[in-house]
Amino acid sequence: MASAFSPTWPMAYLKTFGPRAxxxxxxxxxxxxxxxxxxxxxxxxxxxxxxxxxxxxxxxxxxxxxxxxxxxxxxxxxxxxxxxxxxxxxxxxxxxxxxxxGSPPTRPALTLQITGHQWWWEVRYLGADPGQTFVTANEIHIPVGRPVLIKLNGADVIHSFWIPALAGKTDTIPGRTNQTWLQADRPGIYRGQCTEYCGLQHAHMAAFVIAEPPDAFEAWRQAQLQPAAAPAAPAATGEGLFVEHCGVCHTVRGGGAAGVAGPDLTHLMSRATLAAGTVPNTISGLEGWIANPQALKPGARMPATELSGPELGQLTAYLETLK
Ligand code: HEC
Ligand SMILES: [Cu+2]
Known part of the structure; x- marks a missing residue:
């Protein structure tokens, strides 16, 4: 991910890339x-x-x-x-x-509902009907050159949504909907950050806006709308483990898990990072995270799960099918 055009790495706010900023x-x-x-x-x-x-x-x-x-x-x-x-x-x-x-110059291309959680971002793409709506986390894909409307909520405490190169800060407040918008004039990855102190892992609460040409964005959107494919033999065991140990907090659309306390994992493998930019989404990163999230992000609202070595392998094999 760091190899793509990245105008703001690390975050910079004095060089901006769109009409909102x-x-x-x-x-x-x-x-x-x-x-x-x-x-x-x-x-x-x-x-x-x-x-x-x-x-x-x-x-x-x-x-x-x-x-x-x-x-x-x-x-x-x-x-x-x-x-x-x-x-x-x-x-x-x-x-x-x-x-x-104050408001987008033209009709927004899409509307997102972003909820700040301790310590990650839930990103809901609102469609014309519920079948066109899907949820992802932390990595926000948008079409380049088009305004995007963002409605902000807080799930627990006050957070603040900030993508320095694209838009100023807007707080996410529990029980209230704040609104902002942004538009990226250049394709690339724009790093953002929670900017209202929200507890132990506030610093590990990054967000990324990935601005893509409209065709690439639409292809990504269509892929996100799909439910997860049924896993083949070895990964199917992993799916059982997932539903049992993880389903209480995570959703995989099309699978047996529908928890909402943690990120929607339906297309986990389409993300470059885990846990709001804390861990790269590689096999070892994923295994390390699942085996002991508290070692990587102490205080994170995901407990370590008691799993044997082979179980961890099966679980990871299943997660890797979530393309
Ligand atoms: C008690 C609720 C809970 C349980 C149980 C749980 N998780 Fe999580 N999980 C979370 C939360 C909350 C996060 C977000 C942590 C953060 O970024 O601070 C998370 C994050 C993740 C992520 C990173 C997702 C992303 O896009 O950043 C993965 C992968 C994951 N969990 C897998 C699992 C697996 C596999 C299990 C079962 C072994 C599991 N979780 C069990 C709550 C839970
Ligand atoms: Cu914060």
């Missing part, structure tokens, strides 16, 4: 430049004023640089006017940017 970045640079200019201008004026006065005083044989003569008040009015102009201009610019990024 670009105006804010422009504003950030603009206001920073203005603030620096104000500091420079004032410093130069104060230092120059003192130096000039000191010189004049020295030439006149006086020791006091600042006199009590009248006539300085006009400078105060000029300074006040300039300050007001700068402040009103920044206010107007800020309000204009807020209006611009």
């Amino acid at each position: 670009d105006p804010v970045t422009g504003l950030t640079w603009g206001l920073t430049a203005l603030s620096v200019a104000v500091i420079v201008i004032i410093t130069v004026l104060v230092v120059a004023g003192v130096a000039v006065r000191r010189q004049r005083a020295a030439a006149a044989g006086q020791t006091l640089a600042v006199g009590g003569e009248a006539g300085g008040q006009s400078w105060i009015w000029i300074g006040l006017a300039l300050t007001l102009i700068a402040l009103i201009a920044s206010l107007a610019w800020t309000v204009a940017v807020m209006a611009e990024v």
